[in-house]
Amino acid sequence: MKYDVIIVGGGIVGATLGLALGSDGMHVAMIERRRERTPPPSERLGLRVSALTQASMRILTSLGVRLPPDRAGPIRGMRVWENRHPVRFDSASIGEAALGYVIDNESVQWALEDRLEGIEGVETIRGEAPQSLVLDKGQAILRLTGGERLRARLVVGADGADSAVRQIAGIEHRSGDYHQRALVTEVRSELPHRRIAWQRFLPNGPLAFLPLADESASSIVWSTSLDHAETLCALDDEALGEHLAQAFDHILGKVEVTGKRASFPLRHLHARSLIGERIALVGDAAKVVHPLAGQGVNLGLLDAATLAQTLIRARKKTQDPGSTAVLRRYERRRRGHNLAMQLTLDGFHHLFTHPAAPIRALREAGLFLAERLPPFKACTMRLASGIVGDLPPSARKPASGSDEKERPPQSESDIGNETSPDGI
Numbered sequence: 001m002k003y004d005v006i007i008v009g010g011g012i013v014g015a016t017l018g019l020a021l022g023s024d025g026m027h028v029a030m031i032e033r034r035r036e037r038t039p040p041p042s043e044r045l046g047l048r049v050s051a052l053t054q055a056s057m058r059i060l061t062s063l064g065v066r067l068p069p070d071r072a073g074p075i076r077g078m079r080v081w082e083n084r085h086p087v088r089f090d091s092a093s094i095g096e097a098a099l100g101y102v103i104d105n106e107s108v109q110w111a112l113e114d115r116l117e118g119i120e121g122v123e124t125i126r127g128e129a130p131q132s133l134v135l136d137k138g139q140a141i142l143r144l145t146g147g148e149r150l151r152a153r154l155v156v157g158a159d160g161a162d163s164a165v166r167q168i169a170g171i172e173h174r175s176g177d178y179h180q181r182a183l184v185t186e187v188r189s190e191l192p193h194r195r196i197a198w199q200r201f202l203p204n205g206p207l208a209f210l211p212l213a214d215e216s217a218s219s220i221v222w223s224t225s226l227d228h229a230e231t232l233c234a235l236d237d238e239a240l241g242e243h244l245a246q247a248f249d250h251i252l253g254k255v256e257v258t259g260k261r262a263s264f265p266l267r268h269l270h271a272r273s274l275i276g277e278r279i280a281l282v283g284d285a286a287k288v289v290h291p292l293a294g295q296g297v298n299l300g301l302l303d304a305a306t307l308a309q310t311l312i313r314a315r316k317k318t319q320d321p322g323s324t325a326v327l328r329r330y331e332r333r334r335r336g337h338n339l340a341m342q343l344t345l346d347g348f349h350h351l352f353t354h355p356a357a358p359i360r361a362l363r364e365a366g367l368f369l370a371e372r373l374p375p376f377k378a379c380t381m382r383l384a385s386g387i388v389g390d391l392p393p394s395a396r397k398p399a400s401g402s403d404e405k406e407r408p409p410q411s412e413s414d415i416g417n418e419t420s421p422d423g424i
């Protein structure tokens, strides 16, 4: 079979790219090794959640993706602290209703697959994976494990950190271990989260409470040393709740563990190039970042939207979508941003896990100063919301006065008093 583009990997990033290309009339094959479609969201949230930036929400909305109502919890602010000096970020101060939205990955995946159903040009091939790749007369020929051969002018690797496409194409990468695991689960807190994402830097790594749609429910991500993660995983729910409350100095009161738990090894990865001959990489196939700022999917969605925009433009000019000239345009626009974010997150990781007393003092001084520098805070919030830099049009805020109105994914209730009892 012959296609314009073959996408390997139908996760959140690959499915978004497929949707963007298919909506513009391209003929796309999406190869996904999972056999089953994602089931409709059940009452319980899926275990893995993501904080999606405003830019990511705009990309999904522009493609007609309808996230399940009342599932996405808006993030109206962030509180970041280590010991004494919290830094407070509030979305209203940069003119945004929210910095982003917390939603479970399964809901996003289901909504994408649901939307793809109506797109004729996208054919999803499930239960398959690529086996080999041959380049022949301006085409890529991808052979699948089941034996089928597919042809296209471009193959995109959206197949995650262990990308088979990256490997088959011989694109080198650098990777390493953070020597940490991230424990994730869902909790209820005695005090409401007030739609704030709370993150404390602890000696072994950061603990984040991400606000879910229900004001007493949060999803936690505790990145910590391997030993400590093992100890935490072995605790019963009651003891884990006590550890969580204690680690947060009881800022949200008592904590009750209400969800299943899982832990993920944390590593970083950086592909030396985002492109190869008739190959492009997007999402975790291209880079894996520390989850401390919740940026992985968000960077991947910007990759997908930028690649889609580049390919759609090339098609309008009847250019070959897999040509080096076209692929370089994509790489030029994404490489710098991805690398800058990766270096920043690595820097934060090393700075906040360094045990030396002078570095600890420097951190406290930095946080003290940061709280008193509104321009720094505004800049950080714009970065966290994904609304700066070379954004594809679908990720940009509609210009004021335009007919297009932004709709929040759910009705947002008043967040009430902005200061918690202890001033954080």
Ligand SMILES: Cc1cc2nc3c(=O)[nH]c(=O)nc-3n(C[C@H](O)[C@H](O)[C@H](O)COP(=O)(O)OP(=O)(O)OC[C@H]3O[C@@H](n4cnc5c(N)ncnc54)[C@H](O)[C@@H]3O)c2cc1C
Pocket (backbone or CB within 6 Å): 008, 009, 010, 011, 012, 013, 014, 031, 032, 033, 034, 049, 050, 051, 052, 128, 129, 130, 158, 159, 160, 161, 162, 163, 164, 182, 184, 221, 264, 282, 283, 284, 285, 291, 293, 294, 295, 296, 297, 298, 299, 300
């Ligand atoms: C604890 C934790 C918390 C996180 N929190 C956040 C957050 O708050 N915000 C955020 O933005 N990011 C977050 N991330 C990062 C985020 O989860 C990843 O960046 C994101 O899932 C990458 O999406 P992807 O589609 O590129 O890859 P994946 O999610 O890995 O999807 C790859 C897809 O390709 C398929 N596939 C793989 N190999 C093959 C193959 N050989 N053939 C066919 N199909 C294949 C897989 O089945 C899958 O569907 C977090 C990560 C961790 C570990």
